[in-house]
Amino acid sequence: MNHPLSVARPCAALARSPLSVAIVALVATFAIATDASAQSAAQRAVDAAKPLCAGGKTITIVWEAGLQSLDPLNFSGPEWEKQTGCKVKVVEVPTAEMFTKIMQEFRAGTGAYDALNVIPAWMPDLAGAGALEPLDALVDKYGYRAELQKIAPTYRDNQMTVNGKIYGFPDDGDVFVMYYRKDIFARDDLKKAFKAKTGHELAVPKTWKQFDETAAFLTEALKKDGIYGAAFFREPPYTMYMFQERFRNEGGKFFDAGMKATVNNDIGVRVFNEMRAENKFMPPGVEKFGFVENLATFLKGQSAMTISWPPYGRFAAGYLANEKALDWVPKSTIAGKVGYAVPPGGHPQLAAGFALSVASTSKQKEAAYLFIQWLNSEDISMKRVQLPYALRDPFRDSHFTSKEYLAKWPDAKDYLAALKAGSQTGLLDLSLIQTDKYEEALRQGISRLWAGEDSKKILDDVAKQWDATTNQIGLDKQKAVYGAWAAKSGAYPK
Amino acid sequence: MRLSSRDRRFSLSLVAPSIFLLLLVGVFPLVYLLVVSFQGITMTELDTSFQGLRNFRMLFDDERLWQSLLHTVIFTAIALPLELVLGLAMAQLFIDKLPGRPVFVALLVLPVVVSPIVAGATWSLMFDQRFGPINEVISWMLGGETTILWTIKPDLVYPAILLAEIWQWTPFMFLLLLAALSAVDKSQLEAAAIDGAGWWRTFFRIVLPAIWPVMAIAILIRALDLFRLFDIVWALTKGGPGTMTETISIFAYVKGFQQFETSYTAAVALMIIVLLSVVVMAALKRVELTR
Secondary structure, rough: OOOOHHHHHHHHHHHHOOHHHHHHHHHHHHHHHHHHHOOOHHHHHHHHHHHOOOOEEEEEEEEEEOOOHHHHHHHHHHHHHHOOOEEEEEEOOHHHHHHHHHHHHHHHHHOOOOOEOOOOHHHHOOOHHHOOOOHOOOOOOOOHHHOOOOHHHHHHHOOOOOOOEEEEEEOOOOEEEEEEEHHHHOOHHHHHHHHHOOOOOOOOOOOHHHHHHHHHHHHHHHHHOOOOOOOOOOOOHHHHHHHHHHHHHHOOOOOOOOOOOOOHHHHHHHHHHHHHHHHHHHHHHHOOOHHHHHHHHHHHHOOOOOEEEOHHHHHHHHOOOOHHOOOOOHHHHOOOOEEEOOOOOOOOEEOOEEEEEEEEOOOOOOOOHHHHHHHOOOOHHHHOOOOOOOOOOOOHHHOOOOOOHHHOOHHHHHHHHHHHHHHHHOOOOOOOOHHHHHHHHHHHHHHHHHHOOOOHHHHHHHHHHHHHHHHHOHHHHHHHHHHHOOOOOOOOOO | OOOHHHOOOOHHHHHHHHHHHHHHHHHHHHHHHHHHHHHHEEOOOEEOOOOOOOHHHHHHHHHHHHHHHHHHHHHHOOOOOHHHHHHHHHHHHOOOOOOOOHHHHHHHHHHOOOOHHHHHHHHHOOOOOOOOOOHHHHHHHHHHOOOOOOOOOOHHHHHHHHHHHHHHHHHHHHHEEEEHHHOOHHHHHHHHOOOOOOHHHHHHHHHHHHHHHHHHHHHHHHHHHHHOOOOHHHHHHOOOOOOOOOOOHHHHHHHHHHHOOOHHHHHHHHHHHHHHHHHHHHHHHHHOOOO
């Protein structure tokens, strides 16, 4: 790349007249501006970080423990150090403890963390407490706004700001996808039997009614071969997201205009009842299924349909199955047989996900900011979402259309199309002040549901706890936060 | 001998660091806890203003707190006698010289050296509905695949937790009681036998009084341990279904470290401290160990 000031040299002879001076100045300014906009956000971050990193600084970043953290440990951390001289220290924290650790450190004010991975639903709490640094000024300073706009709309519009200020860069396209066995749905004998039984064609379900009918039929037909019509993760922390999604897809609202909890309305009770009834056509003991148990069931070919996060699709396709870090993933017996679809209802939950933020107590906020800008940029995120061992999922428009990604396995185009569809219609996790209290009540309710208690009674208790929490926090205060959340495009199906 | 003021200062300077350390680790946290319990610190509010008795009033209205306390009492009331009886029976069994006795004793004591959270995780695998050996054995005995959800179904969660708890801590009772039984005066036992006293009479009149001080301490230690029961329950049920198996320790953890109800949790902690202090003092007085 030519340095922009080199444009000025041939013009030196003309520099005597005022008009010439003006023209030269105009051309030079244009050249500088053109060069700056041509330079990628990643390169800008690297160039700006170099002087800040002189002397070998270390950026400490909190990252989810496990596969997720292999990204900064094996790829992005060493690469950032190579390009800027800044070392990256990764503090691995289990998801369930991340919020606590971040808050504890913030309250202690030690400045131990510079950059953070935060689940977007936590942002109102963390930003409200002052634990996160507002990023607007730095975004403008380092010209990142244009690239932020290229993040897929649902993530960009819903997971970045609190009260209009940027507190994090959406960095993980977590969205629920429905996976189904194409080979099973293509079997003629099953098609005929299904038509004979129900009067309509065997097809990938688009509503929960269709899903229940199809899954029950497939279990009945295939159980003798050890295949169930469907299996889900049913542990309460996961099911909580599935309930939130389904409740809203069926028309439910979490609160009424007066901020009174309405999760115990007829829709909520019906969804609860249906969820429990579905366990009957799923593998025995499905109530205890977590992420791995459900994954193993699907990869072994023991369930015809499931709903989960995007990595299931990559694992099922056997994408780089020989990767050492993925030793724990059961070998896929269904590669090439998996179809991808938006879950019934059409609006999948953007369950959890991650955003990159800067800790307000960091002593090197600018260096931390530049690191997360670099991580989140078009160039670097494109590489990160394709790392076979990490769990970052596509979240930028360019990720869904990447020729390289589309060629990863034969059905990758369908996979990316399903993720893209989810990124356009996805539903946000409920996000309020002290969200965890609301979620905890729901998680407990789900564990009671599996224990066999009455759905209405459970949801009445959940609603009671939600109202108590709202009143404790302050009705008007929480109402304002809920109002802001509900106004977002991904809060409720439009 | 009367110390000169110089010597007194010197002696004080020698003990001062220890006293300071004791105050720092013993008294300061307690005082700080007391101060925080009268404030309004939460996750989002660093409100250090005086809130009066608000947090303590909230204790009385918090149904979940009292339920968790009740669950703790239930666990203690069932596990403690069972551990005591089983431990005593095992100790009685091993009091006589047996071939390979040291090896058996060492093996029996193994669960105690396992970290409780590991024990809980292990039992979670044992109770697993698909791969756990417990369901396997039951299925084999019943002659068909049986799925029993030990950590989900309300009528099974307490037995499951109690089984894990008793498995881990009965050996502790066994070890202490074995030591106590070994120290019982043999001549008294022989005299009782010569006088024709039966086993029960000998046990209640000679053995039990002899081992009572050790037994009382063992009961006290285990009761206090059971009162702060956390790990095994957390690993098996996380306090569920709902809050059905939530103990007071889990309640305090959730309130303090997941929901950041800092001041309220301080009030809960103070209540537990007061409650336990009263119980421990009464127990010590009863077994006359305060002397």
